[in-house]
Amino acid sequence: MTEPNATIRRHHHVTLCVGDAQEDYDFHTRVLSLKSVKKTALYDGTEPIYHLYYGNDRGEESTLITTFPMRQSGRKARKGSGQINVVSLSVPVSSLSFWRQRLKEHGLSFVEFERFGERGLRLQNPGGIEYELIGIADDDRKPYSNGEVPADLGVRGTHSVTVSVPTMTPSEEFMQSGWSARLLDTDGDYARYVFGDGGPGKIVDYRIEPGLPPASWTFGEGIVHHCAFQVDGHPEQTKVKARLEGLGFTDTSDTKDRGYFDSIYVRTPSGALFEATVSKPQGFTIDEPYEELGKTFKVPPAFAARKEEMMAYLQPLKY
Numbered sequence: 001m002t003e004p005n006a007t008i009r010r011h012h013h014v015t016l017c018v019g020d021a022q023e024d025y026d027f028h029t030r031v032l033s034l035k036s037v038k039k040t041a042l043y044d045g046t047e048p049i050y051h052l053y054y055g056n057d058r059g060e061e062s063t064l065i066t067t068f069p070m071r072q073s074g075r076k077a078r079k080g081s082g083q084i085n086v087v088s089l090s091v092p093v094s095s096l097s098f099w100r101q102r103l104k105e106h107g108l109s110f111v112e113f114e115r116f117g118e119r120g121l122r123l124q125n126p127g128g129i130e131y132e133l134i135g136i137a138d139d140d141r142k143p144y145s146n147g148e149v150p151a152d153l154g155v156r157g158t159h160s161v162t163v164s165v166p167t168m169t170p171s172e173e174f175m176q177s178g179w180s181a182r183l184l185d186t187d188g189d190y191a192r193y194v195f196g197d198g199g200p201g202k203i204v205d206y207r208i209e210p211g212l213p214p215a216s217w218t219f220g221e222g223i224v225h226h227c228a229f230q231v232d233g234h235p236e237q238t239k240v241k242a243r244l245e246g247l248g249f250t251d252t253s254d255t256k257d258r259g260y261f262d263s264i265y266v267r268t269p270s271g272a273l274f275e276a277t278v279s280k281p282q283g284f285t286i287d288e289p290y291e292e293l294g295k296t297f298k299v300p301p302a303f304a305a306r307k308e309e310m311m312a313y314l315q316p317l318k319y
Contacts, residue, residue, distance in 0.1 A: 018221065020315075021050050031103075063155075119134070195229075
């Protein structure tokens with residue numbers, strides 16, 4: 001049964017600070033067979049930094065991984081506690097043998113694991129961020145295929161994110177009262193929270209690691225920057241903000257226009273950055289037709305007057 005305050009529906013996207021732009025692009029579009037949905041730039045700050053979006057054919061909510069390639073800026077981040085430190089993707093459980101072989105062919109090492117009764121493969125992306133491919137028996141999200149990975153074996157979208165914390169105490173109230181999730185289960189040092197009926201794309205795992213030093217929060221290579229969660233509309237987004245602030249979680253931003261969606265951000269008690277996101281009706285076709293999605297660089301409005309400067313500065317991408 002859905003609670004009255006269950007405004008958070010599922011993941012919208014997960015955003016990473018990665019290393020080299022070309023390396024990142026090749027990993028996601030070639031190795032993982034995700035579609036390049038959008039090539040644009042980070043909306044914040046004055047220094048041009050790519051913002052690359054990968055997902056299924058239309059970049060639907062909960063299929064999206066987005067990245068800020070930071071290598072060109074020279075900025076490094078520190079991994080640790082108080083941070084999302086694992087991104088897990090959903091694949092058919094029948095495809096795990098295929099993915100074992102594919103990762104080997106691309107020179108990517110991995111380890112096998114089981115958690116919450118699910119089997120998976122753990123690896124690092126080229127930027128040093130921990131990824132998991134988790135085998136799921138039933139996930140009806142439609143995958144994209146680059147022609148090398150058959151669609152029936154492909155990535156369905158996000159499965160979960162894992163947040164590292166020294167203790168669960170401050171996060172329990174936030175997740176249940178502020179973020180409309182419920183505790184589903186625990187497994188060793190892990191606690192699993194889900195939205196609605198749960199399942200891939202609707203999971204946040206917490207890993208209790210009291211000895212881990214604190215992570216950095218700034219933009220820098222090698223960390224997950226934030227996870228965005230889908231809400232149905234602006235009234236629901238306003239309710240999320242009011243509910244958080246009413247509970248005392250006042251580090252919640254005003255609405256920010258991100259071109260393809262509108263977002264509010266909150267620094268959670270764990271330190272991890274969460275986002276509540278409303279997709280715009282046109283989605284990623286707001287500035288280019290479906291047939292051209294992700295093929296050319298789209299200049300953010302804030303940088304419109306600096307297009308030539310941006311293109312001269314940013315590392316060229318080979319598609």
